[in-house]
Amino acid sequence: MHGQLRVAIAGAGLIARVHADAVRRTGARLVGVSASTPERGKAAAVELGAERAYGTSEELVGSDEVDIVHICTPNNSHRPLAELALRAGKHVVCEKPLATSAQEAAALTALAADQGVVAAVPFVYRYHPMAAEARARVRAGTLGDVHLVHGHYLQDWLSEPSDSNWRVDPSVGGPSRVFADIGSHWCDLAEWITGHRITELVASTATVYGERSSAMARTFTASRDGIPGTGQSVATEDTAQILFRTNAGATGTLVVSQVSPGRKNRLWLEVDAADASVTFDQENPESLLLGRRGSTETLTRDAALLAPDAARLSTLPPGHPLGYHDCFAAFLRDVHAAVAGGEVTHPTFADAARTAALTDAVLASTHSRSWTEVPPA
Template sequence: MKKIKAAIIGAGFIGKAHLEAIRRLGYVEVVAIGQSSEKHAEEYAKSLHIPKAYGNYMDLLQDDEIEVVHNCTPNHLHYEINKQTLLHGKHLLSEKPLTLTSSEAKELYELALEKRLITGINFNYRQFPMVQQLKNMVNDSDLGEIRIIRGSYLQDWLLYDTDYNWRMEPQFGGETRALSDIGSHLFDLVQYVTDLRITEVLADLSIVHPIRYTSSKNGTSSETNDILKQVDIKTEDYCSVLVRFSNGARGVFTVSQVSAGKKNALEINLDGLTSSGTWKQEEPFKLQMGYRDKPSETILRDPALLKKKALPYLHYPSGHEEGWTDSLKNTMQHFYDAVFNNYETPADSVATLKDGYQAMLINDAIIRSVKSGTWEAVVSV
């Protein structure tokens, strides 16, 4: 079998996660790594057993052997690398956000349509088996009409005023931070599972630490003798958003990066006219179902119990739990299935550049709402 040849630009945490997930497929080979310098590229390539190293991504894109590019770089680099990848005729799987602005996202979305390449955004929470179960329960009207949608995404890695990261700097992370970093996952997941569109938002945000302190190494201060530098913070630590959906349903979402004890606490709650369903990323192997006239129940990840359309997302017997790394592997599987078979688009569980563009438009509406203090309409792609 001919192997698809891929390259990863950016070999930090998420780049390495992409690499591991790709290698589980068996029919895709990562042949090149791209980094910010030749030295770093060669170091990563050697440690990760990748044959080619590029210190300049434009040189990497000139490599005719490479068919697919994974953009795993910091946010501010996404637009130009994504654009050049498409212009060089290579399939693209990008980390979110697609770009830092909606105008750039629109340009990439239209360019991808023109080039007719396989593209995707890594909203990998769509790929969990129990998310697929919940989505299919909604499709089959098991919950009745969805009327209330609640969700949250809570973390604590920026709890202290001595916690600092490049994502806090608007020129690198964008005009919003918690919203674009984790809120985008929440908004995408809810719209995907319910097949409803967010149409209006009313938002409130807070910069819990208007001043933070970085060490002399421009990072989190962990040493008592660090020389601390004071930095003014312009992006939010917390945001809550009231939401209206295309079917008239209402919702509320909260994102925070300063909630102690919450590590990666993504949760969605769907309240239908028949029953309710809850999925938590930190307990991904189960759904909690609620009813008025009978006891609540827990549905576990068991191939013998789930809906048929959810089964392609399961790979192990019940009790052998599948988590975050498996969701990423599912992303790669469904993305590369389209590349290998020359499909026009991947399965709908792979978020498209259109979805990435829509996420930016939601972000824009939230920013407008914070400034105006009123409901703001979300432009639809």
């Protein structure tokens, strides 16, 4: 591979635009994009600033003009497109969930390893410097043994029965909605920060609205389009609550919801250890709460005070807030370093297969109403 990396993006919605921005920030070429139809692809190429449109995503992922394929389409197309891209020898950045079952996610992980390519999944909350700082402190043992890991991930964009989206339809979104969509992010972050693995869990999920409008909102960032839809029966969960135990003796709880009015993207995670607790709040990502018996302190992002893994992500001076787009750019810089032969520091297909195993366990536990083991990778 010579010169600038050539990146192409399948998909043209919310997250495709975020990926396109990150690609440009790494200095790679955005050579192409595809959407749900050739016409939409052409419009998307203009909107995203890509050099060309591909008529289909299948054409894009197999193109000789592309080094790295980004898959930013709805969930049911991730596995087939990722498989085609891997078989064509491409490096792949695939959105979560990698596949809609643990078995398929594991098969893709094995295929990526066989092909010897870079295979990444944007669990981007890892790229907030203060999340990395939480990890560094927990891993250094400065908080003591971890006893309790708890938190929630709450949104409100599906909190009215007239709200809908392709994610609601299991044939497109997969058999789990709220857990696969956002619970997966929380679990990835919790395991990444603590180094613990969730070994068993008991889950209870609920579908708050058994029927929703069938007028599909484009994405959770778009308001409803005002077209009255006919009733669509809903089989996937609006909320999920999980109790879990880890391989290192901690216990935990997680509440996940897309029907919590006023909560926009509240990923909140607390690790309680023997000597101190640490709390990361994704909507206030520039600080970290450090609790001790005698005092509680808010640590504000300042590279001079951070561990090396957090300081490297702190690309602006203190007081100049970093955010979601910065996380994506930092993630892609790591992906491109791996493509260039460097160490793999980005979240991988194996990490996504891990969250797919957790998703299967959540569904199984809900079904059996009992504690369920999460198979190791």
